Structures are given as structure tokens and as C-alpha cells.
Amino acid sequence: MCEIYECKKCGVVSHSAEELCAPGETSGRHDFCGTAPDRKDLCGYMRECLSFVCGTCGRPAKQSDLVCRPLMPG
Numbered sequence: 361m362c363e364i365y366e367c368k369k370c371g372v373v374s375h376s377a378e379e380l381c382a383p384g385e386t387s388g389r390h391d392f393c394g395t396a397p398d399r400k401d402l403c404g405y406m407r408e409c410l411s412f413v414c415g416t417c418g419r420p421a422k423q424s425d426l427v428c429r430p431l432m433p434g
Contacts, residue, residue, distance in 0.1 A: 363375065363377075363385065364385070364386050364387075364388060364389070364426060365377045365380055365383040365384065365385055365386065366380075366383070366384055366385075366386045366392055367380040367381060367382050367383060367384075367403055367406075368382040368383070368384045369381060369382045369403050370401065370402045370403040370406060370420070371392075371419060371420060372402065372403070372406050372410065372420045372421065372422065373386070373392055373419065373420070373421045373422070373426045373427075374421070374422035374423065374426070375422070375423055375426070376422070379422055380403070381403040381404055381406075382403070389426060389427070389428070392419060393414055393416075393417060393419055393426070393427050393428050394414075394416060394417050394419075394428065402420060406420070410422075410433050411423065411424070411432075411433075412424050412426075412427060412430040412431065412432065412433070413427070413430075413431055413433050414427035414428060414429055414430065414431070415429035415430070415431040416428055416429045420433075
């Protein structure tokens with residue numbers, strides 16, 4: 361099983377904990393995709409390099425396979 365991490369500050373999910381400023385493990389996509397992240401702003405460099413957002417719930421993600429309807433932000 362692939363590990364998934366969620367930033368506890370801004371809600372970005374990633375396969376790499378090193379990419380997040382406050383990483384915490386999560387069980388899987390069913391735990392976060394479809395739920396609105398409890399955040400106001402993206403952390404630090406995430407504003408500049410965010411790769412995907414879910415077209416359904418708006419969850420930000422570094423990899424497309426972490427959300428159910430990946431869209432490029434912007």
C-alpha cells in the first residue's frame with residue numbers, strides 16, 4: 361500500500377512527507393477526497409508549485425492519483 365500524507369495546516373495531500381510543511385499520515389483517498397480541507401491559505405511554496413486540485417471538492421494535491429477528479433489549478 362502506498363503511503364499518503366496530508367498537510368495538517370493547509371490540506372495538501374502528497375505521497376512524499378518532505379513536500380509538506382506539517383505532514384500527517386492518512387489512510388487513503390477516501391479519508392480526504394470529497395471533504396473540504398479546513399484551511400485558509402496554502403502553505404509557503406505550495407502556492408507556487410501546486411500540481412492538482414480536485415474538481416469535485418477543491419482538495420489540493422501534489423499527484424493526480426490522490427484526488428477523484430484531478431484538474432490543473434489556475
